[in-house]
Amino acid sequence: MNKKSSRVCGYPLSIFFIVVNEFCERFSYYGMRAVLVLYFKYFLRWDDDLATSIYHTFVALCYLTPILGAIVADSWLGKFKTIIYLSIVYAIGQVAMAVSAIHDITDTDRDGTPDNMTFHVVLSMVGLFLIALGTGGIKPCVAAFGGDQFSDHQDRQRRTFFSVFYLCINGGSLLSTIITPILRAQDCGIHSQQKCYSLAFGVPAALMLVALVVFIVGSGMYYKAEPQGNIMLDVCKCIGFAIKNRYRHRSNQYPKRQHWMDWAEEKYDKLLIAQIKMVLKVLFLYIPLPMFWTLFDQKGSRWTLQATTMNGYFGSLVIQPDQMQTVNPILILTLVPIMDSVIYPLINKCGLNFTPLKRMTVGMLLAAIAFVCAALVQIEIDKTLPTFPSTSQSQLKLLNMGSETVTIKMPGNDPLNLTAAQVSGQINISVGHPEVRNTISLAKGQRQTLLIPLTITDEWLMTDDITSKPQEGNNAIRFVNGMKTAVNVSIPAANFGLIEPFSYSNYSLIKNGKVTFTLWSGSQSCEYSTDFGFGSSYTFFIPSTLVFGPNCQESITAAEDIKPNSVHMALQIPQYFFITAGEVMFSVTGLEFSYSQAPSNMKAVLQAGWLFTVAIGNFIVLIVAELAKLPKQWAEYVLFASLLVAVCFIFSIMAYFYTYIDPAEIEAQFKKNVNEDDEDNKHKLQKTERFYRKLFSGGTLKQYTA
Numbered sequence: 001m002n003k004k005s006s007r008v009c010g011y012p013l014s015i016f017f018i019v020v021n022e023f024c025e026r027f028s029y030y031g032m033r034a035v036l037v038l039y040f041k042y043f044l045r046w047d048d049d050l051a052t053s054i055y056h057t058f059v060a061l062c063y064l065t066p067i068l069g070a071i072v073a074d075s076w077l078g079k080f081k082t083i084i085y086l087s088i089v090y091a092i093g094q095v096a097m098a099v100s101a102i103h104d105i106t107d108t109d110r111d112g113t114p115d116n117m118t119f120h121v122v123l124s125m126v127g128l129f130l131i132a133l134g135t136g137g138i139k140p141c142v143a144a145f146g147g148d149q150f151s152d153h154q155d156r157q158r159r160t161f162f163s164v165f166y167l168c169i170n171g172g173s174l175l176s177t178i179i180t181p182i183l184r185a186q187d188c189g190i191h192s193q194q195k196c197y198s199l200a201f202g203v204p205a206a207l208m209l210v211a212l213v214v215f216i217v218g219s220g221m222y223y224k225a226e227p228q229g230n231i232m233l234d235v236c237k238c239i240g241f242a243i244k245n246r247y248r249h250r251s252n253q254y255p256k257r258q259h260w261m262d263w264a265e266e267k268y269d270k271l272l273i274a275q276i277k278m279v280l281k282v283l284f285l286y287i288p289l290p291m292f293w294t295l296f297d298q299k300g301s302r303w304t305l306q307a308t309t310m311n312g313y314f315g316s317l318v319i320q321p322d323q324m325q326t327v328n329p330i331l332i333l334t335l336v337p338i339m340d341s342v343i344y345p346l347i348n349k350c351g352l353n354f355t356p357l358k359r360m361t362v363g364m365l366l367a368a369i370a371f372v373c374a375a376l377v378q379i380e381i382d383k384t385l386p387t388f389p390s391t392s393q394s395q396l397k398l399l400n401m402g403s404e405t406v407t408i409k410m411p412g413n414d415p416l417n418l419t420a421a422q423v424s425g426q427i428n429i430s431v432g433h434p435e436v437r438n439t440i441s442l443a444k445g446q447r448q449t450l451l452i453p454l455t456i457t458d459e460w461l462m463t464d465d466i467t468s469k470p471q472e473g474n475n476a477i478r479f480v481n482g483m484k485t486a487v488n489v490s491i492p493a494a495n496f497g498l499i500e501p502f503s504y505s506n507y508s509l510i511k512n513g514k515v516t517f518t519l520w521s522g523s524q525s526c527e528y529s530t531d532f533g534f535g536s537s538y539t540f541f542i543p544s545t546l547v548f549g550p551n552c553q554e555s556i557t558a559a560e561d562i563k564p565n566s567v568h569m570a571l572q573i574p575q576y577f578f579i580t581a582g583e584v585m586f587s588v589t590g591l592e593f594s595y596s597q598a599p600s601n602m603k604a605v606l607q608a609g610w611l612f613t614v615a616i617g618n619f620i621v622l623i624v625a626e627l628a629k630l631p632k633q634w635a636e637y638v639l640f641a642s643l644l645v646a647v648c649f650i651f652s653i654m655a656y657f658y659t660y661i662d663p664a665e666i667e668a669q670f671k672k673n674v675n676e677d678d679e680d681n682k683h684k685l686q687k688t689e690r691f692y693r694k695l696f697s698g699g700t701l702k703q704y705t706a
């Protein structure tokens with residue numbers, strides 16, 4: 001088929017269908033992924049560890065299956081058919097997920113919970129497997145198929161296409177990560193109303209069907225390169241033969257060959273050998289690249305955890321810690337056009353030849369700078385964190401539940417006067433110190449509160465207090481009842497239960513924002529409202545003197561056990577900016593580079609090689625997080641930044657020796673010679689070989705201009 005099909009502004013019309021397909025597919029993938037862990041935890045009722053492991057296994061699988069899709073496309077079905085077939089598999093997987101999340105299917109007793117959990121687990125696992133096969137399988141094909149739509153001389157347009165392609169990835173993911181959590185939060189069901197996971201998976205399934213339909217609609221306009229036989233098998237056999245032949249001729253009596261693949265010349269086509277050399281050259285260059293993704297992927301883990309220790313109030317807007325991750329796609333949508341239309345042309349105007357490999361090197365350095373920023377933010381956060389007792393220390397707080405002032409004398413501390421309903425600050429006491437009388441027992445490494453009763457001679461009560469920041473930016477809240485009657489405390493999201501006289505409740509986790517507590521004692525009630533930030537802990541004391549009425553705002557004492565997060569989440573923006581600017585330079589360029597440097601019959605395979613670096617990067621995060629247990633988080637960030645700088649240095653040396661090629665030109669030379677008559681052919685073949693050898697010994701073949 002002719003590549004010169006309908007064009008708009010010099011761009012093939014067919015790419016419109018490809019980018020819309022990518023937008024819908026990424027919406028489908030990232031939308032489903034956004035609610036997956038919650039589905040495992042709250043619908044399938046798995047514990048955190050199992051949910052996290054299955055989630056990461058799924059993500060890793062999604063970046064491993066591209067190899068399979070690429071082999072099928074380049075060797076057998078061609079990219080077009082592979083995309084169609086695997087998209088169908090993908091859509092079936094998404095539908096299976098949506099069906100698996102309908103609780104009514106097995107809820108025979110109609111209590112709102114599935115009665116046959118095995119059915120839901122099996123169906124969702126089958127669904128996830130099909131999705132991983134589909135999303136991974138089509139990913140290298142769609143990018144390469146888009147690249148195929150351009151003629152050889154359209155380098156500039158093809159580069160723009162890869163930028164727009166990246167914009168679609170991030171536009172789709174941004175929209176879906178906002179929408180699917182909202183869908184999940186809705187209530188739905190036939191017999192009973194439950195959180196609507198089926199809708200949260202159903203909409204991504206619908207979008208995948210839209211992606212498929214859009215792709216099929218464009219069918220008549222595509223340029224469809226035919227696969228050239230089982231190329232991957234030929235490649236493996238050719239490499240195997242070259243290695244064997246080299247080994248057979250290892251003695252010095254045989255003249256050396258310029259490249260070890262030249263040992264396959266006795267049996268294999270010179271064109272195939274040339275193509276394998278092109279692929280190996282690029283794959284070799286990819287070896288250091290996973291380190292970039294190792295840093296990049298920590299946005300979703302370490303950086304989100306960092307955000308949980310920060311303050312997310314942006315005026316009236318409240319940003320939850322995990323929502324900070326959307327800064328990445330938002331910045332992609334702004335930085336890609338800026339880079340393409342301002343920064344790169346400006347660099348070009350300054351006479352600098354900003355080649356793809358130079359861009360990727362700068363991208364890596366920017367990612368390292370992002371981690372230095374993360375370390376600086378961490379140092380600021382650490383300054384505001386409470387000091388918890390060491391393993392040889394205890395911290396004690398005193399709460400006077402009585403109505404009269406008491407004076408407490410502690411060994412090694414000045415006498416302390418506590419008025420009625422007053423809570424002291426933390427007092428550090430060395431446990432095991434001979435002066436400490438055994439009237440109260442202090443636990444090592446613990447924070448405790450001593451509740452001094454109404455009548456001082458009554459039994460004194462010790463509570464165990466929280467010794468770490470509450471998870472996920474929540475606030476840990478508890479109540480101490482100083483009244484002579486039991487009190488029930490509740491809020492819409494939690495019930496503290498009935499608190500007996502002179503007793504206390506367990507901690508409950510509460511989200512940020514204004515909360516109104518309702519206190520009940522018999523038929524009497526009153527309300528108490530307060531505002532919570534992120535990551536604080538409070539003990540609320542209900543005094544014996546409390547009078548129930550419309551509100552009990554003035555009577556309740558709040559003791560701050562842990563201060564709310566004070567370092568603002570906006571401080572994470574510089575690190576997000578640098579990692580995203582790095583991503584634009586590294587990833588958008590890498591995508592185009594992988595296409596332009598691949599031989600025509602292995603375009604999808606090199607795209608899969610590129611995606612494989614993402615998968616390896618993910619694995620390194622898991623390994624390094626386990627091994628490098630540094631005591632300080634900021635030190636771990638600095639370690640990662642240094643590792644990336646070291647890797648970047650190695651990569652820049654490798655890049656320096658890389659010669660850009662024009663695979664189409666090389667292939668054309670080889671093919672042309674095959675068609676000439678014998679004598680001429682021999683002469684031309686020698687000429688091509690000289691030309692080709694020059695390429696692999698470092699001669700510049702393709703003058704790259706940004």
Ligand SMILES: CC(C)C[C@H](N)C(=O)N1CCC[C@H]1C(=O)O
Nearest residue numbers: 030169170173174328329332614
């Ligand atoms: C994590 C973001 C939602 C998406 C990210 N900016 C991105 O575009 N990618 C991360 C891995 C490669 C690429 C993708 O294809 O999704």
